[in-house]
Amino acid sequence: MPFKLSDLKEHNSELLKLLTQQLPDMLWVKDLNGKYLYANKAICDGLLMAKDTDEPIGKGDVFFALREREANSDKLNWHTFGELCFNSDQVVIENGEAMKFEEYGNVKGELLYLEVYKAPFYDEDGKTIGTVGAGRDITNLKKTQLDLEKNLKILDEQREQLEYQANHDSLTDLPNRVLFMDRLQQSINIAQRYDNKVALLFIDLDHFKEINDSLGHGVGDKVLIEVSRRMKNQMRKSDTLSRLGGDEFCIILNDIIDIEDMSDIITSGMEALKEPMEINGHTLYVGMSIGVSVYPNDGNSASSLLKNADAAMYKAKGDGRNTYCFYDEAMTERAFERVFLETALRKALEEDELVVYFQPQIDARENKLVGMEALVRWEHPIMGFIYPDKFIPLAEITGMIVQLDRLVMKKALTQFKKWDKAGLNPGKLALNLAIKQIEENDFIEFIENILDCEDCSYKNIEFELTENQIMNNPEASIETLQKLSDLGISIAIDDFGTGYSSLAYLKRLPIDKLKIDRSFIKDLPQDADDAAITKTIISLCSSLNLKVIAEGVETEKQKNFILQNGCQFIQGYYYSRPLSIEDMTKYLIEHNKTI
Numbered sequence: 001m002p003f004k005l006s007d008l009k010e011h012n013s014e015l016l017k018l019l020t021q022q023l024p025d026m027l028w029v030k031d032l033n034g035k036y037l038y039a040n041k042a043i044c045d046g047l048l049m050a051k052d053t054d055e056p057i058g059k060g061d062v063f064f065a066l067r068e069r070e071a072n073s074d075k076l077n078w079h080t081f082g083e084l085c086f087n088s089d090q091v092v093i094e095n096g097e098a099m100k101f102e103e104y105g106n107v108k109g110e111l112l113y114l115e116v117y118k119a120p121f122y123d124e125d126g127k128t129i130g131t132v133g134a135g136r137d138i139t140n141l142k143k144t145q146l147d148l149e150k151n152l153k154i155l156d157e158q159r160e161q162l163e164y165q166a167n168h169d170s171l172t173d174l175p176n177r178v179l180f181m182d183r184l185q186q187s188i189n190i191a192q193r194y195d196n197k198v199a200l201l202f203i204d205l206d207h208f209k210e211i212n213d214s215l216g217h218g219v220g221d222k223v224l225i226e227v228s229r230r231m232k233n234q235m236r237k238s239d240t241l242s243r244l245g246g247d248e249f250c251i252i253l254n255d256i257i258d259i260e261d262m263s264d265i266i267t268s269g270m271e272a273l274k275e276p277m278e279i280n281g282h283t284l285y286v287g288m289s290i291g292v293s294v295y296p297n298d299g300n301s302a303s304s305l306l307k308n309a310d311a312a313m314y315k316a317k318g319d320g321r322n323t324y325c326f327y328d329e330a331m332t333e334r335a336f337e338r339v340f341l342e343t344a345l346r347k348a349l350e351e352d353e354l355v356v357y358f359q360p361q362i363d364a365r366e367n368k369l370v371g372m373e374a375l376v377r378w379e380h381p382i383m384g385f386i387y388p389d390k391f392i393p394l395a396e397i398t399g400m401i402v403q404l405d406r407l408v409m410k411k412a413l414t415q416f417k418k419w420d421k422a423g424l425n426p427g428k429l430a431l432n433l434a435i436k437q438i439e440e441n442d443f444i445e446f447i448e449n450i451l452d453c454e455d456c457s458y459k460n461i462e463f464e465l466t467e468n469q470i471m472n473n474p475e476a477s478i479e480t481l482q483k484l485s486d487l488g489i490s491i492a493i494d495d496f497g498t499g500y501s502s503l504a505y506l507k508r509l510p511i512d513k514l515k516i517d518r519s520f521i522k523d524l525p526q527d528a529d530d531a532a533i534t535k536t537i538i539s540l541c542s543s544l545n546l547k548v549i550a551e552g553v554e555t556e557k558q559k560n561f562i563l564q565n566g567c568q569f570i571q572g573y574y575y576s577r578p579l580s581i582e583d584m585t586k587y588l589i590e591h592n593k594t595i
């Protein structure tokens with residue numbers, strides 16, 4: 001219901017004035033030019049800073065605004081109240097009806113918020129002649145509301161940050177397993193709709209544990225950051241790289257048209273990692289093994305694709321690392337077998353299911369035993385007798401090889417010492433040594449302890465390391481091997497000829513002996529290539545002043561060929577298969593009778 005001048009006259013009565021003058025809320029009446037016709041005490045004191053309620057009459061907000069501004073001329077970025085609210089009077093007049101506003105401005109230097117109602121009023125002819133207004137100080141309410149909004153914004157930001165942290169890896173900033181699984185499912189859904197393929201690359205860094213263990217976690221972390229940076233650079237925007245944990249990364253390649261093309265993508269990714277990394281003064285070479293599974297060929301769900309890519313990655317590791325492998329169904333069986341075998345092997349170590357066999361090493365010229373090699377066997381209560389080829393690679397991948405080798409060493413040494421004490425002349429004891437073992441910080445201490453404990457002469461011990469293991473990281477091996485050699489222990493390179501030995505390293509490493517791999521002996525003497533290789537290895541040993549032994553000799557012809565070509569030490573079925581403790585005891589007794 002609009003005000004009329006007659007209403008105002010009525011309101012302007014002394015009685016009404018008396019009533020409204022003392023109200024805590026502000027009340028006023030203005031003409032069309034914004035000049036006050038009436039202002040109560042609350043607006044005079046709280047907003048206009050007028051001397052009394054008569055002062056505003058005939059003056060507009062601008063007058064008071066300028067006066068306020070002058071009084072506060074030292075304050076910058078400061079707006080007086082009147083400067084801003086004059087405009088709302090016009091809006092009300094133009095609108096022709098009562099309106100509510102929220103107005104703010106500075107009064108006495110303080111920011112003041114008002115909730116204001118304004119309405120036009122009319123003369124007897126219905127013509128607009130001014131506005132009436134009422135205002136309430138809502139500064140406290142407004143400040144609380146603004147504080148609340150600010151806090152809500154902070155909470156929102158914190159929630160976003162927490163959400164980000166829950167979905168990302170803090171070290172590399174890459175999506176973590178949770179987000180990765182979600183993205184993979186999304187990619188599968190899209191591929192399903194458009195009949196596309198999605199490839200999943202499961203990546204595991206080679207020998208990362210060694211970097212962490214030998215150079216510390218600080219260096220390990222930097223390697224992971226650098227690896228993720230290099231991989232990211234190789235990827236398309238549409239692909240997702242994530243870190244699943246440890247040294248495991250995954251890549252989702254979307255929109256794969258031709259599976260064959262992927263080999264190129266993978267090899268270019270691997271190339272990027274080939275460049276050495278300079279970290280904290282170390283030059284590091286980091287390889288990776290990659291397993292690949294493809295939707296829909298190898299699985300319809302995120303979890304099955306991941307499981308199958310993981311199985312393919314294990315195959316790549318088994319194939320010699322720094323390579324990639326596509327999933328095939330047989331891998332699921334192998335992966336299952338691997339998990340089963342891994343659990344069983346852990347139990348075997350705890351429950352003492354491993355036994356040691358010994359295979360004689362013979363001086364074929366003198367027909368005399370010169371030593372024996374300790375070879376582990378697994379006597380599983382249900383699966384029966386298991387040969388090391390079945391479980392040593394698994395023990396190496398899982399790291400169990402360290403515990404396994406130490407157990408074999410202890411058992412073999414204890415038995416060997418018994419034969420020695422019994423006067424059975426067991427010669428030298430050859431022990432297989434996984435490279436992981438010599439990378440353990442306490443390895444030398446461990447060896448000294450057990451040899452002293454068993455009262456074994458260091459000169460009676462020989463360690464065999466495979467050529468591949470030693471040549472993969474010769475620099476790292478030199479120091480420990482030298483310490484072993486200084487103690488008087490001999491070092492032999494096993495499976496010689498199957499790897500890529502560098503002659504320079506053969507000279508620098510403290511090696512005493514090479515063992516010619518049995519694959520070269522198998523077809524002797526008829527196979528010309530094998531014959532040539534065997535002869536070359538024998539003459540290499542002679543020039544480098546190394547001993548040489550041939551393993552896997554099964555026939556007399558093989559023995560004669562080897563002997564005639566200058567290798568007098570032989571290990572093989574021709575002389576004896578690996579023997580249990582009881583059989584080796586009998587063997588030694590018999591042998592001692594004949595010499």
Ligand SMILES: Nc1nc2c(ncn2[C@@H]2O[C@@H]3COP(=O)(O)O[C@H]4[C@@H](O)[C@H](n5cnc6c(=O)[nH]c(N)nc65)O[C@@H]4COP(=O)(O)O[C@H]3[C@H]2O)c(=O)[nH]1
Nearest residue numbers: 375376387388389408432433434552553554571572573578
């Ligand atoms: N066909 C044929 N084979 C012969 C002949 N003479 C010996 N062999 C076999 O050749 C292997 C020789 O051991 P290796 O080269 O050190 O090769 C070993 C060695 O690398 C690894 N290994 C065995 N025991 C241990 C262990 O305690 N620790 C570690 N780290 N590795 C071990 O497992 C490999 C296989 O061991 P085994 O199955 O015991 O197989 C043994 C032995 O039984 C022969 O005339 N003909």
